Amino acid sequence: MPDTTPQSALLGALAAALIGAFAAHFLAPDPRLGPTETGDPALAADLAAVVGEGRGMSSVAVARVEGDAVRYAAAGDTTGSAADGSPEDGRDALFELGSVTKTFTGHLLADGVARGELELDAPLATYLPELADTPAGAATLEQLASHTSGLPRVPGELVRFRGALGTGDPYRDWTVDRVVDAARTAPTTAVGEENYSNFGVALLGIAEARAAGVQTWSQLAEERLFQPLGMDDTTVVEAGESEPDGLVWPRTANGRAVQPWTGDGFAAAGSATRTTTGDLARFATAVLDGTVPGAGAVEPVVTGPDHGRGLGWSVDTSQTPVLLSHGGATGGTSTHLVLQPDADRAVVVLAATDADVGPIARHLLLDPTQSVHFGPNAAGVASVLAAILVLLLVLLSLNQLPSRVGALAAVVMAAAAGVALTLLGPWQWALRWAIGFLLGALVGAAWLAVLRAPSAPWLPQRRPYQPVVALALAAAGSAMLGWLLV
Known part of the structure; x- marks a missing residue:
């Protein structure tokens, strides 16, 4: 005893x-990066100065665009995930992209307007007639793209899953039909005021595909954006599909592995995009030099005292020159793209963490002597x-x-x-x-x-x-x- x-x-x-x-x-x-920076020495040194040991990140890949020059660097476990023979600077390592995808949707909207397929002030019901006589159907495409439609962030059925602490994929079962069905009864509040909505951008993407006469938004993005810009590694993973080789697996800041997000219903909002710093640098370069399809998407359609919104872009007018940006977050990946068009510069950050990497991107662009530390x-x-x-x-x-x-x-x-x-x-x-x-x-x-x-x-x-x-x-x-x- x-x-x-x-x-x-x-x-x-x-x-x-x-x-x-x-x-x-x-x-x-x-979960920390440690002293394993690779790639361009100057950018790697700036990355080390900004993130230090990188506690709270399992891996990170960055790119910095300055005029015609593009530099890459990485830290943590990214190079081991890249394809055989790829450069050891993280440019080919695949990450989830999250809501930075919304910038793609904004450019496809501007491109559709230029082609005569879409109108910014047309109600959503013009392209999705099954939403006629509903609050969602009355929202204009411009409102959907600028987050001023009044639609909720996600459908009510998604609120529980989105607020959970689990490792699952909240968007996996959301097909295009289910998203449209949920929009039939979705309420709108504060129409005209900024209210960030994945729901609204998902519906916008569905309307873009319908107007273009293609089956899915991902097909539209592939044909009109990814292929023309040479973004060969960027793809959208539908529910049930295998992940592409080289995906850096998403992890929370405390190192817990979580499932990547998939699904076609919210694809235009960023539920299922996989990309690399190499591809995003190509996209950023095209935005900076005006050769991107739908180049007018960067122009503000909503303005405030120190910020505005373009079609899928956040416009920060508190900085001189003005900054264009968008962040993304899934269950275990955080991303950020920030551009300074007047200075012809941009920074891409893709990282395996659920902590916000936006400050890292801004410091790498504006002042790499500033450090970023993630708390619990x-x-x-x-x-x-x-x-x-x-x-x-x-x-x-x-x-x-x-x-x-x-x-x-x-x-x-x-x-x-x-x-x-x-x-x-x-x-x-x-x-x-x-x-x-x-x-x-x-x-x-x-x-x-x-x-x-x-x-x-x-x-x-x-x-x-x-x-x-x-x-x-x-x-x-x-x-x-x-x-x-x-």
Whole structure:
């Protein structure tokens, strides 16, 4: 029979915590770029100055366009994903692109207008007649492209998935027909005011394809944008298709691998694009020199005190010269494209992280002496605080263990907190051992609760409902966590 006195319980939990700290120091995820920059020496040096160790990023590839010169650099695990024989500067490493795709959709709109297929002030229902007499159908193409249609960010059915912490693909099951069906009942609010909407741009892309007489938006983009610009590595992955060779797998800032996003319904909004810094540099160069199809997309159609919106572009007028930009984010990839047309310069950043790389792109363009550091996100901080609270509750139950049901509740709580901390904990922090210490303490405390349970009654004589309520709450919390993470 093991010694289960309160003192031995605390010592056992402490021993498990120390083992967890030791294991985490050597075995836990360590998402950072490290000193592995390759490519153009000057750009690689600027990248190192901006990101340092790059904590919170598993890989990054960048390009800088200055007139006719294009330079590339990369850090982390990108070159190993590129095709055999490709340059070791990350230019051929494939990443998810995310919402930077919206700039493609904006240029296809401007190109469609130039071809006489589309009109900026025409209602969406002109091209999708099944949306006649609906708020979505009344939105103009210009409003859809400039995020002033009043449509919600995503359909209501997508809100739960989009807010989850899981590793899945929220857009996989959204076909073109489903997106259009959802638009029939979609409300609009604050029409004319800026309200970023993936939903609206997805509908715009569907209208562009219909007007051009092609099956899908991806086909339109391939024929009118990717092929003419030589963007041979840029593709759109539909649901169920295999990922192209060389994809840098998306990972969160704490190193957790997540699924790439796919699907054709939201393709025009950026749900499924894969590209490289090489291809985006070609696109940026064409935008800068005016040879891109639909070159007028960069002109603001909505203006504000210090910013405006073109067709798919954000226009920052607080800078001199003016900046054009767009960022993108999927579950585990962050991207940014920023241009300074009057200076004939641009920067592309593609990275495996869910942290915003927009500041990295701006610093590489404007001032590479400025550094960027990613802190833990809200989920990471919440997981640490929740694990500490649960540990205190479990240790309290060890000190005054009233029943076997109470012990079971403690074990369930500790297990749920351990899973949340393992998956969401800020492993990109330098003190990974501290997270391991907390995990080890949870494991040790739960195991000691199991050891002490046989000597306790199933339910206490006084207030027998308390451990039952505790177990119900622990089970409900675990189920909620599973719903968010799976």
